[in-house]
Amino acid sequence: MSYKSFKIARILIAAFIAMTVSIAVSTNNAYLAVSAVLIGMIVMFLVKKNVKAVLVDEMVKNIAGKSALMAYSITVPVLALLSLIFMFSNLGNEGSYFYNLGIIFSYIALFNMAVYSFAYYYYRKKYGSDEE
Amino acid sequence: MLITIIEKNMAQMKNNIKVLRAEKGITQEELADKVNVTRQTIIAIEKNKYIPSLELAYKISLFFNKKIEEIFKYS
Numbered sequence: 001m002s003y004k005s006f007k008i009a010r011i012l013i014a015a016f017i018a019m020t021v022s023i024a025v026s027t028n029n030a031y032l033a034v035s036a037v038l039i040g041m042i043v044m045f046l047v048k049k050n051v052k053a054v055l056v057d058e059m060v061k062n063i064a065g066k067s068a069l070m071a072y073s074i075t076v077p078v079l080a081l082l083s084l085i086f087m088f089s090n091l092g093n094e095g096s097y098f099y100n101l102g103i104i105f106s107y108i109a110l111f112n113m114a115v116y117s118f119a120y121y122y123y124r125k126k127y128g129s130d131e132e
Numbered sequence: 133m134l135i136t137i138i139e140k141n142m143a144q145m146k147n148n149i150k151v152l153r154a155e156k157g158i159t160q161e162e163l164a165d166k167v168n169v170t171r172q173t174i175i176a177i178e179k180n181k182y183i184p185s186l187e188l189a190y191k192i193s194l195f196f197n198k199k200i201e202e203i204f205k206y207s
Contacts, residue, residue, distance in 0.1 A: 052171050053165075053170075054164070054165075054168055054169055055167040055170070056187050057168070057170050058151050058173070058184070058187075059170070059172065059173040059176060060170065060173075062182075103179070
């Protein structure tokens with residue numbers, strides 16, 4: 001499959017998922033939405049497997065890496081700051097909605113940091129260490 | 133800071149892939165296929181917006197049958 005055909009197939013799969021999910025939402029059918037997304041993912045995987053053209057190369061990976069680092073650098077401080085604001089502004093009201101939201105945000109920020117640390121440690125081990 | 137240093141280095145890195153490609157009469161897409169990258173990567177390298185890895189630089193130099201320093205110039 002050529003890159004042009006892949007692009008067309010990608011648009012068709014996205015349209016199929018969007019249409020089916022919107023039908024599922026309007027008919028209040030969760031199973032239809034989940035199955036549409038799953039079918040879309042499987043078809044996308046099969047289509048990607050049959051593409052002859054190069055889809056990911058070193059520049060794409062480079063850009064993805066920089067984007068991921070930027071997303072992480074923005075997301076974690078924003079979530080941490082929001083969690084602090086939500087929690088400290090509701091100190092006398094611990095069970096409130098915003099207090100709980102603050103706790104959830106802080107856990108998401110911590111989870112992000114843990115994943116980043118794990119990935120950083122893994123790639124540092126993979127690509128080099130202090131040992132000569 | 134690091135990004136600024138890399139971007140400054142990018143400005144100092146030049147290449148003559150466009151000329152070599154024209155001499156050989158091949159398109160960006162054909163070169164991209166030969167060295168296993170996307171056409172966008174070849175465009176970025178030709179415009180000196182992206183510095184290729186050593187592996188890709190070798191692949192390009194092997195394709196044109198030239199030394200790396202004959203294609204990529206650092207000034």
